[in-house]
Amino acid sequence: MRWRNTHARLPGLLLALLGWLALAWPAWALNVPVKTWTLNNGLTLVVIPDHRAPVVTHMVWYRVGAADEPAGKTGLAHYLEHLMFKGTKRIAPGEFSRIIKRYGGNENAFTSRDYTAYFQRIASDKLGMVMEMEADRMQNLQLSEKDVKTELEVIKEERRMRTENDPRTLFAERMQAMLFTAHPYRRPVVGWMADVKHLTLADVMAFYRRFYTPANAVVVVAGDVEPEKVRALALKHYGALKNTAAVRPRWRTPEPPPLAARRLMMRDARVRQPTFQRLWVAPSYRTAKGGMAHALDVFADALGGGTTSVLYRRLVVKEKVAAWAGAFYSGDDRDYGTFGVYATPAPGVTPERLEARIDAVLKEVLERGVDEKRLERSKGSMVASAIYALDSQFALARIFGEAMATETGVQSVLTWDERIAKVSGEEALKAARAVLRPANAVTGWLLPPEKKAKAAMRSSSAEKESAR
Amino acid sequence: MRWRNTHARLPGLLLALLGWLALAWPAWALNVPVKTWTLNNGLTLVVIPDHRAPVVTHMVWYRVGAADEPAGKTGLAHYLEHLMFKGTKRIAPGEFSRIIKRYGGNENAFTSRDYTAYFQRIASDKLGMVMEMEADRMQNLQLSEKDVKTELEVIKEERRMRTENDPRTLFAERMQAMLFTAHPYRRPVVGWMADVKHLTLADVMAFYRRFYTPANAVVVVAGDVEPEKVRALALKHYGALKNTAAVRPRWRTPEPPPLAARRLMMRDARVRQPTFQRLWVAPSYRTAKGGMAHALDVFADALGGGTTSVLYRRLVVKEKVAAWAGAFYSGDDRDYGTFGVYATPAPGVTPERLEARIDAVLKEVLERGVDEKRLERSKGSMVASAIYALDSQFALARIFGEAMATETGVQSVLTWDERIAKVSGEEALKAARAVLRPANAVTGWLLPPEKKAKAAMRSSSAEKESAR
Secondary structure (H helix, E strand, O other): OHHHHHOOHHHHHHHHHHHHOOOOOOOOOOOOOOEEEEOOOOOEEEEEEOOOOOEEEEEEEEOOOHHHOOOOOOOHHHHHHHHOOOOEOOOOOOHHHHHHHHOOOEEEEEEOOOOEEEEEEEEHHHHHHHHHHHHHHHHOEOOOHHHHHHHHHHHHHHHHHHHHOOHHHHHHHHHHHHHOOOOHHHOOOOOOHHHHHOOOHHHHHHHHHHHOOHHHEEEEEEEOOOHHHHHHHHHHHOOOOOOOOOOOOOOOOOOOOOOEEEEEEEEOOOOOOOEEEEEEEEOOOOOOOOOHHHHHHHHHHHHHOOOOOHHHHHHHHHOOOEEEEEEEEEOOOOOOEEEEEEEEEOOOOOHHHHHHHHHHHHHHHHHHOOOHHHHHHHHHHHHHHHHHHOOOHHHHHHHHHHHHHOOOOHHHHHOHHHHHHHOOHHHHHHHHHHHOOHHHEEEEEEEOOHHHHHHHHHHHHHHHHHHO | OHHHHHOOHHHHHHHHHHHHOOOOOOOOOOOOOOEEEEOOOOOEEEEEEOOOOOEEEEEEEEOOOHHHOOOOOOOHHHHHHHHOOOOEOOOOOOHHHHHHHHOOOEEEEEEOOOOEEEEEEEEHHHHHHHHHHHHHHHHOEOOOHHHHHHHHHHHHHHHHHHHHOOHHHHHHHHHHHHHOOOOHHHOOOOOOHHHHHOOOHHHHHHHHHHHOOHHHEEEEEEEOOOHHHHHHHHHHHOOOOOOOOOOOOOOOOOOOOOOEEEEEEEEOOOOOOOEEEEEEEEOOOOOOOOOHHHHHHHHHHHHHOOOOOHHHHHHHHHOOOEEEEEEEEEOOOOOOEEEEEEEEEOOOOOHHHHHHHHHHHHHHHHHHOOOHHHHHHHHHHHHHHHHHHOOOHHHHHHHHHHHHHOOOOHHHHHOHHHHHHHOOHHHHHHHHHHHOOHHHEEEEEEEOOHHHHHHHHHHHHHHHHHHO
């Protein structure tokens, strides 16, 4: 079945992105006419009219993700995401996806640390049908022992293919597990393999009943629709649903004070090129005070966003010690953000030398700050990227859905560009100094096996010799 | 009240020991006439006659510890331990301890990763009374909102005094959190402060009802008693108790493969002397196969047990790079053991130099093995220590109680010395090579603040200069 192979692609991608790339906060103020309601049963409804084409994007977000799983049951949120395609009394297993396809639509789902989301893109006049089916599986999921067993094999294979088979993902996973000392963001969304193998039908159903309930759900509709009509449809399909559990405020072990610098060195036979990464726990957009998340975002872009950034120009262009270097700030998770710096040594450069140069450049930047012109450029390009992202109906729905699912709120999205434009050099530097402290840093190297590394080093020096 | 100040001393001590010292497995075969029964409700009874004095040690062990706590509720097992002294319908708060004292006895409790235990030492003829009171609080604990609030302040203060105020404990805590990537042994027994502050009466009662039930309890009686009479007393007081919850096999996220060497560097203004520690996850006595735990125990003693060990003689006596150096194997936890090496640099020696020498000595030992004579000496002294420990009635009760509470079993204790005596040099080396691998190692340095360290280094060099 199609969805088996594709609907879980997003979580894997998100995971990889989290570990490796800047997850730019793609948001903007530019007159997005977003409307929100809360139904009597607590369900949140978000409507974003977008009349460019007669299509609609419908999403259901549950405020539950990997960071909400019980102890010893990592991977449960993602497992349930897969199982939500199994069917109900009215919809046979796999039928949900086939119906959407029959009407020319597509659909998928994704799980993060904070949420699990299901979406469909389809002709606007099918919105009612889609809502009816989502409302149905919010309460009437039917699973057999056979369903969960079969799907467990799929999940295990997914973990094998995307994690076990990819040293970069393994590395990212271990870095996260070290970056967070106590908070559950340290767990991989797909789960630790041994836990995954141990998940049961009872685990899934208890999790489903506790978290898949109207008061814990956000329905987002973006597309060729009138808000009031969407509201009426939502009332019809979701309004009558009863809550199956009380929604309690989320509690995840907060991070204790970061007392110690940490390092991780992973060698893997499949690695060709050494990679450096340094991560710091930072505030998220939701938890940051006084615009600190915006300041970190701007600082990260100036420091390491693309080939005009400080890190790239210094380490790659000028000093030629790195083949690639950059930085990112990821602030869209609910409880914490992450600030990161990454680099790959240029041929013939040892990891030690590259790291010493990174240390030196960071020290300098944290002393002097970033050039104001470069900051202005960052702010401009960040807002422009956001405007560009606006062009996608899917992105629109995703951004507002995520803001509601992480309890960050729509307002944070709507005022984003304004606040970004206001970030001063002083503010950016102050935020960076608060986050990029040694005791808060987790430094990682992903390296080839010892022998291979030495051989590579020798051959590079040999090349150098012969070039002279 | 006395117990408030003292009954939780053991867990703190255990924690510190776990991080810092060898927890030698104090066990032996020497004709301990231990008897065990299982009552109809599942309660395990262990009786060890010891007629040297007319006293008895009575212990109740619950097979639940910090590693069994729900996500976001670290510290709950230890919190409940404190609250168990609050009282029942029949026994007023604090009365339990006062009654024991009135009869000249003493009592206390301790919490570990795997168990929570309560004990009393008292005249043998008071055994029935003590059992009656323990059986009562196994099922009839009464707690008010005021009780839990008051006790929470005690626990918070305990954490502040023993953890926050002691950089060595903080360091040990962070080392454990890094040593275990996914398994809950990574959590501190006392709990992370933010979780502790968030624990509620409802959390405590749910935990109590789920885990404090006859089928999850082990009663140990050591002392001036006849086994059959103890059995009759146990049947009378514990036999009629109904189970309040089904006891399920324990599930804790197992450790994923150790892929990456890790390091932690903690600086603290209160530290005078740098300390080195390297830890590896190892099998425990329960999980080890083919006598591997015994082999690791012997190897650890030969490598770093006291001033005649390899590490001490090489690093302290011969090379003079360390002021102290040692090794330990701790194998008494249920799911994993820990192998550790620790050292303190001699004055004027940099951490880098000491670590390089430790690396060199470990490499050499892992290549060549340990001198057979030294191994024999270790085996002899380990068994002798165990015999010496036999002299304490409390230790007798504790050892068998722990073996039952961790599901390691009495047999492992009874055959311990025999198996230790059989450990060959080859076996010890093989076990060490399997555990002491680089990708499995977590290396930590606890250091003074940067400036202080430099100043100390300078003054040491100055001393050296003037000594010439």
